[in-house]
Amino acid sequence: AQSVAQPEDQVNVAEGNPLTVKCTYSVSGNPYLFWYVQYPNRGLQFLLKYITGDNLVKGSYGFEAEFNKSQTSFHLKKPSALVSDSALYFCAVRVSGNTGKLIFGQGTTLQVKP
Amino acid sequence: NAGVTQTPKFQVLKTGQSMTLQCAQDMNHEYMSWYRQDPGMGLRLIHYSVGAGITDQGEVPNGYNVSRSTTEDFPLRLLSAAPSQTSVYFCASSYSREKSYEQYFGPGTRLTVT
Numbered sequence: 001a002q003s004v005a006q007p008e009d010q011v012n013v014a015e016g017n018p019l020t021v022k023c024t025y026s027v028s029g030n031p032y033l034f035w036y037v038q039y040p041n042r043g044l045q046f047l048l049k050y051i052t053g054d055n056l057v058k059g060s061y062g063f064e065a066e067f068n069k070s071q072t073s074f075h076l077k078k079p080s081a082l083v084s085d086s087a088l089y090f091c092a093v094r095v096s097g098n099t100g101k102l103i104f105g106q107g108t109t110l111q112v113k114p
Numbered sequence: 115n116a117g118v119t120q121t122p123k124f125q126v127l128k129t130g131q132s133m134t135l136q137c138a139q140d141m142n143h144e145y146m147s148w149y150r151q152d153p154g155m156g157l158r159l160i161h162y163s164v165g166a167g168i169t170d171q172g173e174v175p176n177g178y179n180v181s182r183s184t185t186e187d188f189p190l191r192l193l194s195a196a197p198s199q200t201s202v203y204f205c206a207s208s209y210s211r212e213k214s215y216e217q218y219f220g221p222g223t224r225l226t227v228t
Contacts, residue, residue, distance in 0.1 A: 009154075032215055043118075043204055043219035044157075051215075090156065100145030100164070100210035102217060106156040 002027045004093050006105035013081045014113055021076040021108045023091030032094035033074040034102065035065055039087045047089075050074060061085070081112045115140050120205050120220035127195040127227045135190040135223050137205030145210035146188040147172070147217070148180065150201040157204065163188055164210050195227045 003026045013019045025031055032051050036044040048059025055067045065076045076089060089108050095101040121136045139146065147162035149172075159172030163182040177199060179191040188207075192199060202224050206217040 034216060036219075041222075043221045044206075044217075046216040046218070049216055094215050100208045100215055100217070101147070101159070101162060102215075103159075104149075104157040106154065 002093060002095055002103055004091050004103055004105040006089075006091055006108045008108050009106075010109045010111060012111045012113065015083050016080050019076075019078050019081045019085070019110065019112070021089050021091075021110060023074045023076065023105060024072050025074060025091070025093045026072065027093055027096065029096050031067075031072075031074075033065075033067065034092040034094075035059065035063070035074075035076050036090045036092060036104075037061075037087050038090065038107075044090060047076070081110075083112050083114055086110055086112045117141065118205055118207055118218050118220035120203075120223050122223060123221065125223060125225050127192070127225065129195060129197060129227060131195050133192050133195070135192075135203055135205075135225075137188045137190065137220060138186050139188075139205075139207040139218070140186065141207060141218065142185060143207035143209055143218070144185070145217075146182065146205065146207045148178070148188070148190045149204045149206065150174065150199075151204060151222075152201050160190065160203075192225075197227045199225065200227045201225060 034049045035047040038044045050067045058064045091105040092102040118139045148160040149157040161180040163169045205220040208217040
């Protein structure tokens, strides 16, 4: 069965420090992977995706993610965190087949302290 | 483009009442879906549709109905509201064929059932 895991409920980091939000996945076939961000009382916003090609994917707001096939991981990273990055982050994987259906992880709250 | 719109933003229902949550998109997306978001449980798929006239159940379909008579609209009906359906509901849409698959989310409907 296809699944996504985000092992950390919350990640705390000081402003200016690098951040990592972890995601591992289990899929059959080649994975299509996504990161979304949710600010308080808002819908989810697309950050970045991995479909194929370079393992390091760059996205919105200075975020990037590294696809690691051997470790089945797709961790979200940013070199220097901002207080405004504080939000809820979701990793997702596309279900195989031509439906567009995604499976989401549980979400990780990122708290960036000044 | 308005993107994905949802109405209402907030709703309070009494147990046993019925109502319809509206969702519309103007991006000509084939795929539309409904999720519910509950604390600590991430996003759970309720129902989805890969095109007009085609719907299917997701992870948590009980107590909900959907229909897709047009490409643009995908309403979610609560047949007889229960307190367990208190949640935030998100509608999303995307292309389902080989384009990008990233989903666009509406702003959400916060539903309370008393």
